[in-house]
Amino acid sequence: MTLSDGRDTDAHLRTDRPAQAASEFVQLLDPDGTRVTAPGYDQWIADLDDAALLALYRDMVVIHRVDAEATALQRQGEIGLWPPLAGQEAAQVGSAHALRDDDFVFSSYREHAVAWCRGLRPEDLLKVWRGVAGSGWDPYELGMATPQIIIAAQTLHAVGYAMGIQRDGTDQAAIAYFGDGATSEGDASEALVFAATYKAPVVFFCQNNQWAISEPVGLQSTQHLAQRAAGFGIPWMRVDGNDVLAVMAATRIALERARTGGGPTYIEAVTYRMGPHTTADDPKRYRTDEELESWRGRDPIARLEALLRSRGALDDDGASDLAREADAAAAAVRAACVSLPDPEPLSIFDHVYAEPNSHVQRQRDHYARYLAMFDEPGPGGEGARA
Amino acid sequence: MSTLTLGQALNAGLRRALEDDDRVVLLGEDIGTLGGVFRVTDGLQRDFGEARVVDTPLSEAGIIGTAVGLAYRGFRPVCEIQFDGFIYPGFDQIVAQVAKLHARTQGRVRMPLTIRVPFGGGIGAVEHHSESPEAYFTHTSGLRVVACSNPQDAYTMVRQAIASDDPVLFFEPKRRYHAKGDVNVDADLADAPPMGVATVAQRGGDVTLVTYGALVQVARDAAAAAADDGVSIEVIDLRSLSPVDYPTVEQSVRRTGRLVITHEAGQQGGVGAEIAASITERCFEFLEAAPVRITGHDVPYPPAKLEQHHLPDLDRILDGVDRVLGRPNSLTGVEG
Numbered sequence: 001m002t003l004s005d006g007r008d009t010d011a012h013l014r015t016d017r018p019a020q021a022a023s024e025f026v027q028l029l030d031p032d033g034t035r036v037t038a039p040g041y042d043q044w045i046a047d048l049d050d051a052a053l054l055a056l057y058r059d060m061v062v063i064h065r066v067d068a069e070a071t072a073l074q075r076q077g078e079i080g081l082w083p084p085l086a087g088q089e090a091a092q093v094g095s096a097h098a099l100r101d102d103d104f105v106f107s108s109y110r111e112h113a114v115a116w117c118r119g120l121r122p123e124d125l126l127k128v129w130r131g132v133a134g135s136g137w138d139p140y141e142l143g144m145a146t147p148q149i150i151i152a153a154q155t156l157h158a159v160g161y162a163m164g165i166q167r168d169g170t171d172q173a174a175i176a177y178f179g180d181g182a183t184s185e186g187d188a189s190e191a192l193v194f195a196a197t198y199k200a201p202v203v204f205f206c207q208n209n210q211w212a213i214s215e216p217v218g219l220q221s222t223q224h225l226a227q228r229a230a231g232f233g234i235p236w237m238r239v240d241g242n243d244v245l246a247v248m249a250a251t252r253i254a255l256e257r258a259r260t261g262g263g264p265t266y267i268e269a270v271t272y273r274m275g276p277h278t279t280a281d282d283p284k285r286y287r288t289d290e291e292l293e294s295w296r297g298r299d300p301i302a303r304l305e306a307l308l309r310s311r312g313a314l315d316d317d318g319a320s321d322l323a324r325e326a327d328a329a330a331a332a333v334r335a336a337c338v339s340l341p342d343p344e345p346l347s348i349f350d351h352v353y354a355e356p357n358s359h360v361q362r363q364r365d366h367y368a369r370y371l372a373m374f375d376e377p378g379p380g381g382e383g384a385r386a
Numbered sequence: 387m388s389t390l391t392l393g394q395a396l397n398a399g400l401r402r403a404l405e406d407d408d409r410v411v412l413l414g415e416d417i418g419t420l421g422g423v424f425r426v427t428d429g430l431q432r433d434f435g436e437a438r439v440v441d442t443p444l445s446e447a448g449i450i451g452t453a454v455g456l457a458y459r460g461f462r463p464v465c466e467i468q469f470d471g472f473i474y475p476g477f478d479q480i481v482a483q484v485a486k487l488h489a490r491t492q493g494r495v496r497m498p499l500t501i502r503v504p505f506g507g508g509i510g511a512v513e514h515h516s517e518s519p520e521a522y523f524t525h526t527s528g529l530r531v532v533a534c535s536n537p538q539d540a541y542t543m544v545r546q547a548i549a550s551d552d553p554v555l556f557f558e559p560k561r562r563y564h565a566k567g568d569v570n571v572d573a574d575l576a577d578a579p580p581m582g583v584a585t586v587a588q589r590g591g592d593v594t595l596v597t598y599g600a601l602v603q604v605a606r607d608a609a610a611a612a613a614d615d616g617v618s619i620e621v622i623d624l625r626s627l628s629p630v631d632y633p634t635v636e637q638s639v640r641r642t643g644r645l646v647i648t649h650e651a652g653q654q655g656g657v658g659a660e661i662a663a664s665i666t667e668r669c670f671e672f673l674e675a676a677p678v679r680i681t682g683h684d685v686p687y688p689p690a691k692l693e694q695h696h697l698p699d700l701d702r703i704l705d706g707v708d709r710v711l712g713r714p715n716s717l718t719g720v721e722g
Binding site: 139159 | 478479483628630
């Protein structure tokens, strides 16, 4: 700004931005489903044939349907809470399809599609949200850590895991999924410091879905989020997060850098959360119908469907078959959810420690005796208390 | 048998752990070339390399959060927090991640972290360098919290902590780092007392005095002074603050009928409060007097020139002993 005495306070400030104009993002599939070219990116998805494109489409359609079913299950009281992913199918499916089975995922709580692509069983999807388990799956079986509720905490875990990969000398990679809100947390910055310092084989995958509950991304940053990485010396890419091809290409580039000693890469996938943050909030209170409609026109599933139809890889019969498959998957999730039994009360004492712990053992024994009182006949021949 | 300072004993224990298990990785600020601000890791990076002994950025959440990832990968990280008062930026990773991941994953993911923390005052330091934050962690399920008090324990307990499949907050009494003692570095770990067991530092029959860390020596000095006065004090070194070895404390209190607990940390919500309550529940009928706590005051750790008024010393401990014996003391005649 120019002060009243004519001095310019900005004269010596630098606002240089990295080479890629920050207002742009990489796109390989436009909102109409037209394949567009992006130099440097096209080659990374050149191998995708109709079958591979259909596989991406299939996962997006199925998880979209399952996500809607989970929302319905919450409304019907079968689960306590659900964070819908609708709108972010391309960001999640595109990146997950770039991963190898032996890579390791550290995610937030909305990456249901990533878990789905990693082989999640329907019966494990809703355990946490129904409140019957702390974790829905075995992290080592899926190659995916327990989803993280504390914002950004998992970014450090991913870097630490990647440091372990370095010590083991393998060409695996770790990937950290996080949202736009998470970029404001200290842990996210600390993760970038560690990753850059040690050149850890990790991919930072930011799904900028524009909203952290009710807070717009502009409240987290005045710059594009991907530019955060530049300050840490970490290369970055900013891609259309509703374009499954761009996401997949960027993730493949980042993973290849990780596998070949290139160190960390930061991807900002620009997308939009179509639903609420969770079933507990009402997005109508904080965003407009116009905004929602503008994003509806960029739907990630519709644009891949348009591409597939234009290539003759999908017709009405194929779409109907897929819709039936998605309905069946949703029905399987529903059936598995409602049949999840409540765990045994004393199981709360299990696994607090890996080794015996006298304090927990004593409380467990006491509570077991207390519970047993309800089963034993009292002096009058009836239950001690009922 | 070697004569080592407590700091040297820790160094020997860490060296042994690095030798025994190539999945052990040390992480911390200044632990490499410098060997740590207290030299506890002296020479370890030279001998084991930068991949095993890692100088980290200045980030406590970063140190502990990346250690979580390493543990996910099957490593056994040993984090050094430079000073007690610096642990708070890493608090979330400790209590929300390290402590809970084993339970959260139904036992599938192990978190065998050791987090070493030099703790306590008495060295004339500036603020944030003399704190006793142990109670924050004893309140968190899933963590083990221990404190060593002498070179032999330092050597064996740090190895036990690293070998444990549970996360351990390992508190080191920094004003005892230079205290010397005999250490049997060749002893089989299996022959040493388990990490969770309290030891009797001094036998006695009139009063049970429970403490840990740097105050074990002060308590022993108090016991020696009391003996001149005809009072026999049994000093118990808790060693493990979570879980507490209550049977050992109970056994002593059942004999003496009198309990004094002393620690540097403030009184409210502290380890002493927990022990006083638990022992009262467990052996009320054996107590001749209400348990007494002699602790740091519930104030921010004071400037160095005043710390002798904050830290329990021999005389304050003996005043507490007088209270449980019903002898004239600082509270005699005080009501309310």
